[in-house]
Amino acid sequence: MxxxxxxxxxxxxxxxxxxxxxxxxxxxxxxxxxPSVVSISSSSDIGDVTSQSPEVYNGLLQKKEGRILAKKASALQVFTRSRTNFSQSRDASVIKVNATNLPTPQMLQAAAASPFTSAQRLIREAFWRKLKDVPKVRLENKIDASTPSLxxxxxxxxxxxxxxxxxxxxxxxxxxxxxxxxxxxxxxxxYTKQCTCLEYAAVDEEALRKRDPDVYQTYKAQKDANDFIETAGLPKRFPYTKPNLDARVPSTLRSFYRDTRHPIYECNQxxxxxxxxxxxxxxxxxxxxxxxxxxxxxxxxxxxxxxxxxxxxxxxxxxxxxxxxxxxxxxxxxxxxxxxxxxxxxxxxxxxxxxxxxxxxxxxxxxxxxxxxxxxxxxxxxxxxxxxxxxxxxxxxxxxxxxxxxxxxxxxxxxxxxxxxxxxxxxxxxxxxxxxxxxxxxxxxxxxxxxxxxxxxxxxx
Ligand SMILES: C[S@@+](CC[C@H](N)C(=O)[O-])C[C@H]1O[C@@H](n2cnc3c(N)ncnc32)[C@H](O)[C@@H]1O
Structure with missing residues (x-):
């Protein structure tokens, strides 16, 4: 099913x-x-997090298939997973991290002790940053402090x-x-409504009847008999109304298409x-x-x-x-x-x-x-x-x-x-x-x- x-x-x-x-x-x-994002507040150094206390990490960790994303306040650092150790690409000044067992029990403990609201705030801010690249979309939450998935x-x-x-x-x-x-x-x-790209658009029956009554009769008979109809060259229903730019009225879907499920064909390259x-x-x-x-x-x-x-x-x-x-x-x-x-x-x-x-x-x-x-x-x-x-x-x-x-x-x-x-x-x-x-x-x-x-x-x- x-x-x-x-x-x-x-x-x-x-x-x-x-x-x-x-x-x-x-x-x-x-x-x-x-799994959820873990937030740990403490110092800004990154070290061997498996052997040190949670203080070594300050930011967001996100487990993803095959890798761990570690996000600090300023820059996103990606650690790639290997069997033995984790190496961080690009920034050689940062100490290599063995993140095989992340998050460590200490980190989870620290996360549990740290205020939930700061994690929520960070997540929200991360989502807002995402939205910055999406034109004309805002996020609003008057219910709780959550965001959509990061x-x-x-x-x-x-x-x-x-x-x-x-x-x-x-x-x-x-x-x-x-x-x-x-x-x-x-x-x-x-105006022409006969474009090649509109071949399979809805036939404008009224226009056809007026223009060519014989062809219209044949068309009707084929339609009633559920036969294949060759519609190339027949006048078609155009999908959209003309916009009125001065009055800032956009073009809209014509009522025929709005009320039927006929596919809409638009012009192409x-x-x-x-x-x-x-x-x-x-x-x-x-x-x-x-x-x-x-x-x-x-x-x-x-x-x-x-x-x-x-x-x-x-x-x-x-x-x-x-x-x-x-x-x-x-x-x-x-x-x-x-x-x-x-x-x-x-x-x-x-x-x-x-x-x-x-x-x-x-x-x-x-x-x-x-x-x-x-x-x-x-x-x-x-x-x-x-x-x-x-x-x-x-x-x-x-x-x-x-x-x-x-x-x-x-x-x-x-x-x-x-x-x-x-x-x-x-x-x-x-x-x-x-x-x-x-x-x-x-x-x-x-x-x-x-x-x-x-x-x-x-x-x-
Ligand atoms: C395409 S998503 C819509 C976005 C979704 N609300 C979200 O938060 O990602 C479809 C899901 O939204 C929820 N949903 C949408 N309309 C709903 C409705 N009228 N009543 C209950 N749940 C609804 C259901 O969980 C559904 O599986």
Whole structure:
């Protein structure tokens, strides 16, 4: 059984964690896999910490697979592990440290005796330093003194891991005539809506009916019969509205795309239009300022720091893109919470014989990602996730993009529905939930704390 979340318009995410209570970075799997940071206050010398008292070390130690990170107030020193000793790279003036048995009992004793608040302060400061490199993201915690995991790495774009590949750039068909850079009125992509890159975009049936009634009839007949339809050359629905830069109104997702799960196709590197083309929104990245904040009962969440309008782009889901095999491996060591951060790129499963639930790629946002990785679930969400593709021929790699599903006031928590079902599928989900609710043996159910009037009771079952 797959435990990964699904792309929009797919089966329900079967993943869940069976834990009760709060998920905070302190109790989430990544921290349980990597023991907590130890803080010891004393003198600033570094010596042979296994044979000396804890006074020799002043800073933070963090155990990581195969190495120990030792962090002092000013500089980060990395000790590499070997069987016999530890050597510190670069700075020869610092005495070599044998850290085989770190932390030593003395160090732990000293850590236990040292004020907890100073460790928390150091950790918080370390997290703030991380955030400095992430544009327009703040951290806020009015609940306690914790931070998200220091192990989490903010990345500006997805990291492709072994076995994951993008289709060759040459397969990425761009729009050609009449699109061109610096387009004026009536010649841009948003006017022609027939760009090559838009081939698989939603057909603009009304425009087709008016333009070519015979072709429209054929198209309708094929559609009703569920036949293959050749849509090249037919007028398409353009994904975005035109922004009003003077009034500072951004371009938004058009209602058709907002209310359906049809993939959005944006212009790409091989298009003739320039960077100013209106069909380039998600690819330009997040513009909206966000705050990662501590919730009372759902771990960390995300607030928007300015008013958003319906259909406005917020961010994409970033992480490591991994193969299904690697996903299974990570799940097997990651525990039940692991699945919460996995997002299957399975939107186009079935469109190609070789692309199945087992062979599609998965985005893992647990260790690396952007602020959207902290967005919580709500049964009545204010955002929705959409598929944004830049290469209509690449069925394996695309963006999962979050857009506002309604006008959202500054300071509101952003949420999306982790299941994101249409009405028919929803009935099935409700039935499954009711069954799970009655089944005390079902450890897969995770209580939902979204607080919505129509809360379904569980995150997923
Ligand atoms: C993608 S993470 C969201 C960020 C997470 N809150 C954190 O602190 O890292 C998904 C996890 O957040 C928690 N969560 C999200 N929405 C929730 C909700 N409505 N009720 C309870 N827990 C929720 C669950 O632990 C879930 O597995």
């Amino acid at each position: 797959s435990r990964k979340r699904k792309s929009p318009d797919s089966d329900p995410p079967l993943s869940r964690d069976g834990t009760n209570g709060l998920l905070t970075p302190r109790d989430s799997t990544h921290l349980s896999r990597e 192990d989490f790495i903010f990345i500006p774009e997805c990291v492709l891991r072994d076995g994951v590949y993008r289709a060759d750039l040459q397969t990425s068909e761009g729009c050609q005539k009449p699109c061109r850079p610096n387009m004026g009125q009536n010649i841009g992509c948003e 091989n298009c003739n239009c320039g960077p100013g083309c209106k069909s380039r929104v998600a690819q330009k990245g997040r513009r909206v300022p966000l705050t990662i904040f501590k919730t009372p009962n759902r771990g960390w969440g995300v607030l928007c720091d300015e008013d958003l309008i319906r259909g406005e782009f917020i961010d994409t889901y970033l992480g490591e893109v991994i193969t299904n095999e690697e996903t299974d491996r990570r799940e097997s060591i990651g525990g039940k919470d692991k699945a919460s951060y996995l997002y299957s790129l399975d939107k186009f499963v079935g469109d190609d014989d070789e692309l199945t639930e087992e062979t599609c790629f998965v985005v893992d946002g647990q260790y690396m990602g952007g602020p959207s990785r902290f967005i919580n679930h709500c049964c009545e969400p204010n955002c929705r996730q959409y598929t944004v593709s830049y290469n209509k021929h690449d069925l394996r790699l695309y963006d999962i993009a979050f857009f506002a599903y309604e006008d959202i006031k500054k300071g509101t928590e952003l949420t999306f529905d982790y299941l994101d079902k249409d009405e028919e599928e929803e009935e099935d989900v409700v039935r499954k939930r009711e069954e799970a609710a009655k089944d005390p043996e079902n450890l897969d159910k995770k209580p939902c704390n979204c607080g919505a009037v129509k809360c379904r009771g569980y995150l997923w079952v």
